[in-house]
Amino acid sequence: MELASKYDPKEVESKWYEYWLDHKLFSSKPDNREPYTIVIPPPNVTGVLHMGHMLNNTIQDILVRRARMEGKNACWVPGTDHASIATEAKVVGKLAEQGIKKTDLTREQFLEHAWDWTREHGGIILKQLRKLGCSCDWDRTAFTMDETRSKGVIKVFVDLYRKGYIYRGVRMVNWDPKAQTALSDEEVVYKDEHSKLYYLKYYVAPEDQASIERKDEGNVMHKDEKGYYAVVATTRPETIMGDSAMCINPEDVKNTWLKGKHVIVPLVNRVIPVIEDGYVDIQFGTGCLKVTPAHDVNDHMLGLKHHLETIDIFNDDGTISEAAGLYVGQDRMDVRKQIAKDLTSAGLMEKIEDYDNKVGFSERTNVPIEPKLSTQWFLKMQHFADIALPPVMDDDIEFYPKKYKNTYRHWLENIKDWCISRQLWWGHRIPAYYFRTADGKRDFVVAETAEEALKLAQEKNASLTAADLEQESDCLDTWFSSWLWPISVFDGINHPDNAEIKYYYPTSDLVTGPDIIFFWVARMIMAGYEYRGQMPFKHVYFTGIVRDKLGRKMSKSLGNSPDPLKLIEQYGADGVRMGMMLSAPAGNDILFDESLCEQGRNFNNKIWNAFRLVQGWQTDDSLATPEANKQAVAWFTAKMKEVNAIMDDQFKTYRISEALMTVYRLFWDEFSSWYLEMVKPEYGKPIDTATYQATLHFFDDLLKMLHPFMPFITEELWQHLYDRKDGESIMKATLNIAAPNDDDKKLCDEMEQVKQVISGVRTIRNQKNIAPKKALKLQAVAANPYAAYDDIVKKMANVESVETVSDKSADASVFMVGTQEYAVPVGDLIDVKAEIEKQEKELQHLEGFLAGIQKKLANENFIAHAPEAVVARERKKQQDSEEKIAALKESLSHLKAK
């Protein structure tokens, strides 16, 4: 068959993906083989593939394919996440485009729209993963909100409630005014902001003005024509409507004159007390703090302690509420600007300063978070922290890289209760049911179904009917379903003893980003131990963040994120996969550069052309195998063993990029540049059968070693290499390469020396500008330790003869391999001056080297303390360099005599 000189991935890729699907090669069923399981970190159901997914899923596919070829029963479970906030926001946005407000719809109507949206956009990302070559068992595709998973989530909620870990209560939570829901602490990201610090005048109340007096020399008292006033510094002047006290530190000498007084909230004209609490930082601002219990965590605490009124001045959407009395209905951000102006014109603004602080933003909607008091559901976390910390610290679950153990420990040691309720509709509705008790009080029960709930409620009020029960409207945090993922994909929550969960759990490797170590990884570990009594995975491989080559995060606004599908189009999936992996050590950010995909594509082409070469060879059974070919085959056999062992180790330690580089060099340098050139027959001439067969065998093994990284081209060539039956695939092939022994090592070392001889001749050729076609003579001075390989040297260096001489030719240019001197007669081209220069430079280097060794060996302490082997090595080095120096000196004296 005629193959094009350039590899074209397009049709090859779709052809083989279809083939793999048709033959169910990704599918896994429990059997008696060792299982290898990965669950995909489920992407957002309506998301599209970005570079982070490309990296993450490439790594997973490499691991899965490798495990499959190791003979394990590999199972990669795909699926998607309902992504409560993100998806609901998208649906709300889409409805808004059609002029529909969420508030105009019933819950059922809204969910109808949401499911439509999910059906329309859901799974696009999974289709995209197929383009990348991902070998997921698609029949197992799960969704966090499908029936099985939903049932499991509810079951877990009820279970945890009954165990006493879930409670409901009024707490200060992180409120997202855009999504209009509470968030967990993890969903708040703090960002540096350049903001302003406003200094506001709080006049002392009229009835207290007369009694103002200096209590301490250090008092800082403010007075103008309207009387005495205090100055409060705040970054949030719009919250003054919620002030219910002013607080000073009792130890603060600046403010003792304010003790026991009352002040007037500017503009609002409400009188509030001055309270004292050690919480206030004397150094900050004026030492006067406005207390807004409804809108700040610390103020809330002060409010509880000092029994202050709580005035909630915000509506759920971040506009000002009726309770504020001023600016009602306006947005908080607009009010901040407006109130600053109004305060200034009313003479109530002392000054405004620039100020840098950190502001919490919603991770999903990117709006500033509002601390808000509300009734929410929480999960007590201490128990879960207690079960999740030891296995990671003890390396039962291993993190790659290890540094994330610290991050993990820090979080678990400072764990706070998890706010699990969300004021959203798209998600798992909390299975709590409200009703009135016989004496009219509001109460609730928690149960998996409405029927069960009714039974429980009836125990408290026998007269209740189904219609009297009202289910909680909140739904659960998305991560409350994700944390069950490794169990729930095998239906292990609903049916804890089913054959699948018993076989596939615990999973083997988890590949994910460190940004969700708390959101997801830690919580899966918690759920794993709580519900299986066992770790959810044995190894966690943390990928880095994909950045552009300037080190910037990829983002839509910067426009520096390439479209993954376009990249695949351009370089082929194998090329892009390789581009991702070439620079992706675990945990390090990867600086993505398209030129890496180009390198990947070039490698594809190299493999392709190596195949074309071998495929084009004609064999002749009557040909005896030349000695040189026997040597080449023996050497490469040993080399394969050596490199395969290295790769094994790299995979075991999750050094996947290094493993790729290892096989890259094996194929390109050792196989293509050395081995194939050694055995390549002259143009138009046949090759002996034994060498040909050995070469095909090498190729077969090399393709297998490459397959996890580049599944498509390897399948294509593997199918061409021998006659394969329908249904056969490289995917199912196993790699059986023995470990290298001492003979193999010796053989490899020897060939390295021979390569140096060849390189030596080539260097002279280059230096003297001698055409590759012109045959040269090679002289081994005094001895030829690698005489057995002369044929290989002749072929590779285009040398017509290798002679052992006692005196080299006068017109020879020389080089050394180890302690052995070689000479290449170059006739007229000899430049004695240049030759002297070259050799003197070499001599200088060697003498420096020797001096260092001699110094070491002259050091009695070294001889006394260093291990014998090290001393012996130094002695050998000394001897070798002395020999080399002697040879060089002699050579130089001959040259100079001319």
Add this chain to the structure above:
RNA sequence: GUCGGCAUAGCUCAGUUGGUUAGAGUAUCACCUUGACAUGGUGGGGGUCCUUGGUUCGAAUCCAAGUGUCGACACCA
């Protein structure tokens, strides 16, 4: 502010318990359009291993301090 990571060739990184005057890929330069491949071949150049001090016979490697950088967490309104 607390804790942690990192600093090696122009760039991206290896360097496995301390022991050759430190390696790879890529970029770069020179030569080569030979018959698998110019998406290629051959060869070359390129490093004060961040700084300073210490431990040691011996330090890129261990320790301390400093500088730079990245990250996690916590924050003063």
